[in-house]
Amino acid sequence: WIGIFVFAAGFATFLKYAFSQGWLNENVRIFLGFLAGFIFAGLSHHFYKRKYYALSWGFFSLGLILFYLTVFTAFRFYKIFNSRVSFILFFAITISGMSYSVKRNSFSVGFLSLLGAFATPLLLADPSVQIYYEPKLFSYLLIINLGVVYISLFKKWRALSFTSFIFTLIYLGGWFLEEYRHSDFKLALSFSIIYFIVFSFIATFYSLRRKEKSNEEDVILAIINPAFFFFIFYHLLITEGMKNLLPLIPLFISIYHFILAFFVRKLNSKDILLYYALSGTSIGLLTLPIPLAVQNYWITLSWAYEAVILIFAGILFKRITIRTGGLLLYLLVILRLIFRDPFISYNGEYMIFLNMRFLAMFLSCLSFPTGAMLLKNSSLPEDEKNYSGYLWGIFLMLIFWIFNFEIISYFTSKVSLKDLSLIFTSIFWSIFALILCQSGGKVKNQFMKTVGLALFYITFFKILFIDTFIYEFHYGFPFLLNLKFLSLVIFLFSAGYIAWFYFRTEDREVGKILSIFIIILLFTGMSEQVYSSVNYYWKKSQQLALLLLSCFWVFYGFVLLLSGIIKKNIFLRVSGLSLFGITLLKVIFVDLQSINMLYRIFLLFGVSIIFFTSGYFYRRKGII
Incomplete structure (x- = not known):
């Protein structure tokens, strides 16, 4: 050579x-x-x-x-x-x-x-x-490709088929880029369809006629042939201003490849590689009509329920490739719900939760439990049924994400209300953590309970260090009847319910931790409400604010102490006594130095009465 x-x-x-x-x-x-x-x-x-x-x-x-x-x-x-x-x-x-x-x-x-x-x-x-130039070039290329088909009838020279495809792409693509004119539309479309069918036949010929397994060249040709001609058809329709017909291109190509996959499965069941390639290509093409027909969050919504349809069809027809296509389509939905749809902005006013963006995202999220229930209630093998648990987990994650994003984006878009996002996220986190723990307990899902508890812990620290001390606006009546205190109450209720739930089970340590959180947050939240409402909102003297704060601390300590005595709980008793000590130090080193004589007398008498009463109960119960 x-x-x-x-x-x-x-x-x-x-x-x-x-x-x-x-x-x-x-x-x-x-x-x-x-x-x-x-x-x-x-x-x-x-x-x-x-x-x-x-x-x-x-x-x-x-x-x-x-x-x-x-x-x-x-x-x-x-x-x-x-x-x-x-x-x-x-x-x-x-x-x-x-x-x-x-x-x-x-x-x-x-x-x-x-x-x-x-x-x-x-x-x-x-x-x-x-x-x-056309039409001679198109006719000549068709003759060559038909010659390759003729050779394929006798010889297994797949490299010839692949080479013929590559050169046809080069000529056809070059002509489209350099020589295409409006008057060439019908000619170009006709020959492109013919080439597409010829190469799809070449890619499946060995499998359908010879009943042989396809090799890499056949599979690659089966995948890139529709991909290339999709762009050719797309370019033709865009050039001719036929945008309304664009969704039909991938739809028809997808149906055609579903038919090819069906015949490969029917006539040559051992050619699994080509069957998966054709099925996967068809499913991938099914994702394209939607973004060509709609925009923004409607793409995500359509993909979400297309995934449900694919899972249902895969279960109905017992085709794992179709079910797998549905699960893979969920990945695109997840990516759009996290990185694309929430950032689509509105030009004008809109209502929180009652807007098309949020409703579309919420409905998209609901497709995940729908798919999970289809898998769970099917007769599929257990390893496939287990995917339902993952879909439920993804659903909860996405719900948490879109609700948080909706709350934050809505309130931050309004200058006067931007800090309300802190309050409403705390409310949502508390409720969501409660749902996770409660649902996880009912279905005996340890992962859900663990995530719910983790969210409780995070919410506790958020309220304690951000909402309580950094965020100063109450939004409502200064004392107790305001949104800030409402968020605290909702957390306390949620945490209290879950603590009670855990106290009824063997995991009492979790209940104790949540109880400590409740005691701490109730103390800090009430203290902040007392001090800020008197000092900042009602514009009273700081002396009165310090006096009332000390009175509350003594009262709170007394309640803890009394509860510890009645329930025989040493932690509550120690907490109450500790708070007494802290209050006494505050009275001596802060209050007596800052408040006037009348307030001092009232404070000292009040504190002494609480101390005497506490000692009485201690003695009566025989603790000391």
Whole structure:
């Protein structure tokens, strides 16, 4: 083969040198070129009879190369042949080479003939020649591809099919980019559809007719063929202003590939690789009509319930590929719900939760439990049924995300209410944590309970360090009857209910932790309400605020102490006594130095009465 290419290069150099030196006339040179080609073809036949197959194929390939070079020289340099004659000769050489390759079982000759066939339009390319342009180019490419189909009937040379596809793409794509005009629409669309069908047939031919397993070339061709022609059809319709027809392109291609996958499954069930490739391509194409027809969050909503339909269809028809396609489509829904849809802004006013963006996202989230219930109630294997748990988990995560984002985005868009997002997120977190813990307990799902408890802990620290001390606005009546205190009450109720729930089970430690959270938050929240309502809102003196704060601390400590005595709970008793000590230090070092004489007398008498009463109960219960 090295010798063949070296000889061909030498012959080409000879033709060029003979042309420059004026040796012989042009007709003689062309005659010698054809003569040399026929001589090598004859030698090929001679050596084939002697069973020197490799040498025979090499000589015939050399003859083909000489024929191509001779015709090209006669056309381009000597102007002996016009474009029509040259095209006929090129075509005849190609057909001869392909026929020889099939008859002599020579892949190399077939491949070389195919390269020559696709090189012909380039060899004839000239501003005065129209062979490169439609409709001749389209017809010529179709003939070549049908020739490849013909070879496929006899030989398993998949590389020829793939090579033919690549060169067709190059020519067709180049023509669309450089030469396409409005008047070419029908012609271009017709030939594109024909090419698409031809290559889909080539990709599935070995599986459907020969009942063989497909290899990598078949699978790649089955995938990239619809992908490329989708862009061709898309470009054609966009150019012609037919945007309303765009969703039909992937829909029809998807249906076509579903049909191909069905026949592959029916006629050659062992070809799993091609079946999955066709099914996966079809499912992937099904995701495209929606974004071509609608926009924004409607894309997500449509994909979400398309995933439900695919899961249902996969269960109904017992096809794992369809079910898998539905689950994979959920991934796109998740990505859009997290990174795309929440950030779609409104230009005007809108109501929180009662707007199309949130409703569309909420309905999209509801598709996940729908898919989960379909999987759970099916007759699928247990490993597939287990996916329902993951879908429920994703649903809860997405619900938490979209509600938080809706609350934050709504209130931050209004300057006067932007800090309300802190209050309402705390309310939502408390309720959501309660739902997680309660639901997890009912269905005995430890993961849900763990997530719910973690959210309780996070909410506790958020209220304690952010809402209580950093966020100073109450939004409502200064003392207790305000949104800030409402968020605290909702957390206390939620945490108290879950603490009671855990106290009834064996995991009492969790109940104790939540009880501590309740005691701490009730103390800090009430303290903040007392001090800020008197000092900031009612504009009373700071002395009165300090006095009332100390009174509340003593009262709160007394309640803790009394509760600890009655329930015989040492933690409550110690907490109450500790708060007494802190209050006493506050009275001595802060209050007595800051408040007037009347307030001092009232404070000291009040504190002493509480201390005496506490000691009485301690003594009565026999604790000391």
